[in-house]
Amino acid sequence: MxxxxxxxxxxxxxxxxxxxxxxxxxxxxxxxxxxxxxxxxxxxxxxxxxxxxxxxxxxxxxxxxxxxxxxxxxxxxxxxxxxxxxxxxxxxxxxxxxxxxxxxxxxxxxxxxxxxxxxxxxxxxxxxxxxxxxxxxxxxxxxxxxxxxxxxxxxxxxxxxxxxxxxxxxxxxxxxxxxxxxxxxxxxxxxxxxxxxxxxxxxxxxxxxxxxxxxxxxxxxxxxxxxxxxxxxxxxxxxxxxxxxxxxxxxxxxxxxxDPLAVEHEQLGQVRHAVGNRTTYTAPSNMYQSQDGTYFSMVASSQAIFVRLCQALGRPEWLADPRFCTATLRIVHLDALDNGIAEWFRQRPFADIAALLEQYEIPFSKVYDIRDIAADPHFQARGAIIRLPDPEYGSLxxxxxxxxxxxxxxxxxxxxxxxxxxxxxxxxxxxxxxxxxxxxxxxxxx
Known part of the structure; x- marks a missing residue:
């Protein structure tokens, strides 16, 4: 031994x-x-x-x-x-x-x-x-x-x-x-x-x-x-x-x-905890809900994407707002920014939101369940679900x-x-x- x-x-x-x-x-x-x-x-x-x-x-x-x-x-x-x-x-x-x-x-x-x-x-x-x-x-x-x-x-x-x-x-x-x-x-x-x-x-x-x-x-x-x-x-x-x-x-x-847990604890004295669907390292990034009750995730953490988000939502003043003009400041003032974004989404149906976010090339996705995955044309085109031969069921x-x-x-x-x-x-x-x-x-x- x-x-x-x-x-x-x-x-x-x-x-x-x-x-x-x-x-x-x-x-x-x-x-x-x-x-x-x-x-x-x-x-x-x-x-x-x-x-x-x-x-x-x-x-x-x-x-x-x-x-x-x-x-x-x-x-x-x-x-x-x-x-x-x-x-x-x-x-x-x-x-x-x-x-x-x-x-x-x-x-x-x-x-x-x-x-x-x-x-x-x-x-x-x-x-x-x-x-x-x-x-x-x-x-x-x-x-x-x-x-x-x-x-x-x-x-x-x-x-x-x-x-x-x-x-x-x-x-x-x-x-x-x-x-x-x-x-x-x-x-x-x-x-x-x-x-x-x-x-x-x-x-x-x-x-x-x-x-x-x-x-x-x-x-x-x-x-x-x-x-x-x-x-x-x-x-x-x-x-x-x-x-x-x-x-x-x-x-x-x-x-x-x-990766970051140990280094941020030692070097910054921070202990990361749960913050719901938000993040403490980039913003805006959250789970939002549309007027018709659809939940979706959206991430606009880079400066270029944030600019496009402000354009899509018709809020160009956010770009000049001293609370939101940099990624670091957006984290500091996350509540004010995220509340404004969430309120905008709650007033519109998901189909309109999806079309707008796609138009402005902003990363997002509806929260899928297995029915959505099976029906999605991209998953279908790539054959993301395969059929395994099975002696009892023919295939699964x-x-x-x-x-x-x-x-x-x-x-x-x-x-x-x-x-x-x-x-x-x-x-x-x-x-x-x-x-x-x-x-x-x-x-x-x-």
């Missing part, structure tokens, strides 16, 4: 530890079978061909719920062959979260798209042995169990790298592998609150607000995919490079996005693959697998017979 030292404030998240194995051992023969060795043909075949940048990369996703699995899904979108490993009882919490229709977990289906599914209880001795035997065929292992769980199951990082010295092990937890909170359970709303993110949402002087979606999970998932892509790039550049342990804290992932709608690469025609992924759906297919690639699978199933290993 690797002994973990105390956390350091100077560490960069996510932290990466390289596998401690000798290159001599690799040269002795292991690396010629490395999945990232272009000359190797010892590989698992994917059920569909891909042309994505991560084609040929094989990921074993043994994480649960949403954050880490969504990172593996993003990689699958770009060509990685992802195998989803679950416990045989199908107890992953995401399978039991709404929306559910006729017992089918719709969120699971779209969140785990493009993956093949197997079952394996790695806590059992035969399950642990089977996992270790499979690892040489994978490039990446993704897990999100509480710190120390894998060690207790006999799957510490040294053991994993003994099985595959080039393995990238991404460990996504709420608070990381070190520090006083390393063993705490992590949920999106917990690390949204702890990161400082939730403190910025809501009305001034009232309770902070969470979103009706686990934003923290989604952000951590993006960092997970970034971590995988970065480490794959490193291994592809050097056929003798060793694998590593990626220590990814979901709390740190969210905090990483909040889901967001498109992001980003797009012109000239690269990406296949549409199918929905996430049923519990153990690909056991026979995947385990056959490791030499297990139907009789072997029946034996493992009887023992509750798969």
């Amino acid at each position: 690797i002994r973990r030292g105390p956390a350091s404030v100077n560490r960069i998240a996510p932290m990466v530890r390289c596998a401690k194995h000798s290159l001599a051992g690799l040269r002795a023969g292991w690396h010629k079978h490395s999945p990232l060795n272009a000359s190797s043909r010892v590989c698992m075949t994917s059920s569909s061909s891909t042309t994505g940048a991560l084609a040929g990369v094989r990921i074993l996703d043994m994480a649960t719920v949403l954050a880490a699995p969504s990172g593996a899904t993003l990689c699958a979108d770009h060509g990685a062959d992802v195998v989803k490993l679950e416990l045989p009882d199908g107890s992953d919490a995401l399978r039991h979260m709404q929306p559910i229709r006729d017992g089918s977990p719709l969120w699971w289906k779209v969140a785990n798209r493009g993956k093949r599914g197997i079952t394996l209880d790695v806590r059992k001795p035969r399950g642990r042995a089977l996992l270790l035997s499979m690892l040489p065929r994978f490039d990446v292992l993704v897990e999100n169990f509480r710190s120390g769980s894998m060690d207790r199951w006999g799957l510490d990082i040294a053991t994993l790298h003994q099985a595959n010295p080039r393995l990238i092990v991404v460990r996504l937890t709420g608070f990381g592998q070190t520090g006083p909170y390393r063993a705490r359970a992590g949920f999106a709303r917990v690390f949204e609150a702890m990161s400082g993110f939730t403190n910025l949402t809501g009305e001034a002087g009232r309770a902070p607000l969470h979103s009706n979606f686990p934003v923290g999970d989604a952000v951590a998932g993006v960092f997970c995919a970034f971590s995988i892509a970065a480490e794959i790039a490193r291994l592809r550049a050097d056929s003798e490079a060793l694998g590593c342990e990626v220590d990814l804290s979901a709390t740190e992932a969210l905090f990483r996005l909040l 709608p889901a967001p498109c693959i992001v980003p797009r690469v012109p000239g690269r025609d990406m296949p549409t992924p199918r929905t996430g697998p049923a519990v153990g759906e690909h056991n026979a297919q995947v385990y056959a690639q490791f030499g297990l017979s139907d009789a072997d699978l029946a034996d493992l199933r009887a023992e509750g290993v798969i």
